[in-house]
Amino acid sequence: MSQAVKRGLKLILGADALVESTWRTTRRVVRVSLNVIGFSVSSVCVANTFFNVVGYPASISGGSMRPCLNHTSHYPTLDWLRLNLDWVFVNVWSARHWNQFERGDIVVFLSPKDPNDFVIKRLIAFEGDVILRPEGELEVPKGHIWVEGDNSRNSIDSKHYGPVPLGLVFAKATHVIWPPQNWKKIQPSLENHVDKDIREIDSGHCMIISHL
Structure with a gap:
């Protein structure tokens, strides 16, 4: 985890354990969001190709x-x-x-x-x-x-x-x-x-x- 981000979270949240927990949760949310976005973009591309090529x-x-x-x-x-x-x-x-x-x-x-x-x-x-x-x-x-x-x-x-x-x-x-x-x-x-x-x-x- 970035030390700068860690220091910022610590100043806001005030506890190392809470900082680590918040960071892990944030990473999971970001990972899931990126997967959803990637799937959505892929689905749109596949659908667009199907419509333009097949019907x-x-x-x-x-x-x-x-x-x-x-x-x-x-x-x-x-x-x-x-x-x-x-x-x-x-x-x-x-x-x-x-x-x-x-x-x-x-x-x-x-x-x-x-x-x-x-x-x-x-x-x-x-x-x-x-x-x-x-x-x-x-x-x-x-x-x-x-x-x-x-x-x-x-x-x-x-x-x-x-x-x-x-x-x-x-x-x-x-x-x-x-x-x-x-x-x-x-x-x-x-x-x-x-x-x-x-x-x-x-x-x-x-x-x-x-x-x-």
């Missing part, structure tokens, strides 16, 4: 993905925990390579309008695909995708801000994990987004007949 659960706000997500409200008395909403697993690992994506997947990306806002929509078309809309044809440019909400009348998506850069897409929603009665794996689907069959035009590119 994490997330609640879905709004009605743009109805009827697939948030079709009905659940447990309204637990809205302060956001348990009145659907929760999905945001699979970051699945977004490592674009060959793992399919038309009809539900993707998560940074909003082209607000980089602080995360958006969830359905992937409708890849680069090179042609979107046929009432105002004419639009070819999805290289390095972009076309996304739309399932509830087209209540969705701000590519119909409003155009194709989304691939660099903004960081995950896809792979499972519904809340509420329990809706647990399921989310399957790729374009059922609510095409008026006719998708027609291949060349080299794997497709013409998509998009809703209004």
Whole structure:
């Protein structure tokens, strides 16, 4: 024990035995505190790595993905925990390579309008695909995708801000994990987004007949 610290404690406490006891107690408290801090920091680092590399659960706000997500409200008395909403697993690992994506997947990306806002929509078309809309044809440019909400009348998506850069897409929603009665794996689907069959035009590119 440091002699300076010992002298200071002795002046305050006035007894050698009490000084030794206080010092031992202080060392134990400091040791335990450092262990707790170290464990907490390690846990945060592990959790942060898992979230950034593998994925994490997330609640879905709004009605743009109805009827697939948030079709009905659940447990309204637990809205302060956001348990009145659907929760999905945001699979970051699945977004490592674009060959793992399919038309009809539900993707998560940074909003082209607000980089602080995360958006969830359905992937409708890849680069090179042609979107046929009432105002004419639009070819999805290289390095972009076309996304739309399932509830087209209540969705701000590519119909409003155009194709989304691939660099903004960081995950896809792979499972519904809340509420329990809706647990399921989310399957790729374009059922609510095409008026006719998708027609291949060349080299794997497709013409998509998009809703209004």
